[in-house]
Amino acid sequence: MRTSLLRSVESAVKRSRSAHLRRSFHAGAVPERKVAILGAAGGIGQPLSLLMKLNPLVTRLALYDIAGTPGVAADVSHINTPAEVAGYASEEQLGKALEGSDLVIIPAGVPRKPGMTRDDLFNINAGIVKSLCTAIAKYCPNALVNMISNPVNSTVPIASEVFKKAGTYDAKKLFGVTTLDVVRAKTFYAGKAKVPVSEVNVPVVGGHAGITILPLFSQATPSTNALSEEDIHALTKRTQDGGTEVVEAKAGKGSATLSMAYAGAVFADACLKGLNGVPDIVECSFVQSTVTELPFFASKVRLGKNGVEEVLGLGPLSDFEKQGLENLKAELKSSIEKGIKFAKEN
Ligand SMILES: NC(=O)C1=CN([C@@H]2O[C@H](COP(=O)(O)OP(=O)(O)OC[C@H]3O[C@@H](n4cnc5c(N)ncnc54)[C@H](O)[C@@H]3O)[C@@H](O)[C@H]2O)C=CC1
Numbered sequence: 473m474r475t476s477l478l479r480s481v482e483s484a485v486k487r488s489r490s491a492h493l494r495r496s497f498h499a500g501a502v503p504e505r506k507v508a509i510l511g512a513a514g515g516i517g518q519p520l521s522l523l524m525k526l527n528p529l530v531t532r533l534a535l536y537d538i539a540g541t542p543g544v545a546a547d548v549s550h551i552n553t554p555a556e557v558a559g560y561a562s563e564e565q566l567g568k569a570l571e572g573s574d575l576v577i578i579p580a581g582v583p584r585k586p587g588m589t590r591d592d593l594f595n596i597n598a599g600i601v602k603s604l605c606t607a608i609a610k611y612c613p614n615a616l617v618n619m620i621s622n623p624v625n626s627t628v629p630i631a632s633e634v635f636k637k638a639g640t641y642d643a644k645k646l647f648g649v650t651t652l653d654v655v656r657a658k659t660f661y662a663g664k665a666k667v668p669v670s671e672v673n674v675p676v677v678g679g680h681a682g683i684t685i686l687p688l689f690s691q692a693t694p695s696t697n698a699l700s701e702e703d704i705h706a707l708t709k710r711t712q713d714g715g716t717e718v719v720e721a722k723a724g725k726g727s728a729t730l731s732m733a734y735a736g737a738v739f740a741d742a743c744l745k746g747l748n749g750v751p752d753i754v755e756c757s758f759v760q761s762t763v764t765e766l767p768f769f770a771s772k773v774r775l776g777k778n779g780v781e782e783v784l785g786l787g788p789l790s791d792f793e794k795q796g797l798e799n800l801k802a803e804l805k806s807s808i809e810k811g812i813k814f815a816k817e818n
């Protein structure tokens with residue numbers, strides 16, 4: 473009788489201890505995180521919403537678009553993962569979508585058609601990005617911002633100016649998403665070097681348009697002697713033209729959406745891990761930088777509890793890469809200046 477009573481007390485204590493441990497794990501070790509996606513009903517927005525719903529680090533997922541959000545939100549919300557989904561469908565609801573966000577991902581805006589450059593999107597997307605960033609400054613000034621909307625080389629400087637004007641700019645919290653360039657460089661390198669793609673790492677620096685995209689294949693791992701200089705030049709060109717390859721294949725139906733959603737989800741996950749204090753999270757991103765004389769530049773970035781913990785240097789470059797770096801500076805500088813001028817004048 474006594475032993476059975478003891479056993480039941482012991483097991484009650486054990487149950488309460490493990491419940492306490494579970495509670496403290498939820499309350500402490502893995503913080504609650506709200507992620508907002510602006511442009512959530514678009515070609516990128518929909519699969520990105522799906523992937524973020526699958527991310528166990530996301531507690532609340534706010535899906536905002538000017539059209540089509542209720543359907544996307546209802547659809548994604550039926551997936552049996554913990555993130556709570558809410559859809560926001562009009563400008564009046566943008567504040568609610570943003571409030572309390574730790575991370576805002578922006579894939580809002582028009583995509584390219586064949587024959588266009590990313591800069592041809594400037595006239596429409598600059599205004600969209602400006603108004604969304606004005607709302608971010610108002611409703612969630614401390615959130616990390618992942619800018620996907622093109623031309624990234626200009627939209628990130630636009631965002632920085634909007635935040636400066638609002639008095640909320642924190643260079644550590646603004647990121648141009650260049651992960652798709654890294655994803656492509658890894659895939660193309662693995663195919664050519666015949667190494668397992670899951671083991672490949674390739675930094676991609678510079679910006680996110682044409683020759684401003686500079687993959688550093690001399691630093692690719694696993695390293696290989698199997699590639700000729702010609703192979704490296706062809707891999708570089710293919711990475712730089714990766715977006716155009718998709719635009720042409722889609723023949724008027726837009727640009728990369730699925731690979732971009734994957735890349736956006738990879739980068740957002742890295743940002744959330746950094747925020748949560750996971751050590752050694754390094755990704756390439758287009759950020760405010762002193763790596764070159766340009767005020768914004770993509771390079772490896774260490775992510776932490778406040779966003780950018782450290783902007784890493786370029787490392788040793790081959791002569792071909794050194795030349796590529798010099799060649800990209802004029803275009804990148806002018807795209808950055810175009811964004812800053814727009815934000816200052818509008
Ligand atoms: N950074 C990168 O590596 C990449 C960037 N992109 C860029 O991402 C952007 C989106 O591309 P897609 O999803 O294919 O275009 P899409 O046209 O399929 O979707 C864009 C969505 O943005 C929404 N939108 C427009 N104005 C808005 C506003 N003011 N507020 C909220 N939502 C708004 C639209 O309703 C639409 O649902 C384009 O600018 C494209 O160039 C695309 C691929 C890669």
Ligand SMILES: O=C([O-])CC(=O)C(=O)O
Binds near residue numbers: 584622718719
């Ligand atoms: O090429 C485009 O217009 C979309 C984009 O940025 C990419 O796929 O890298």
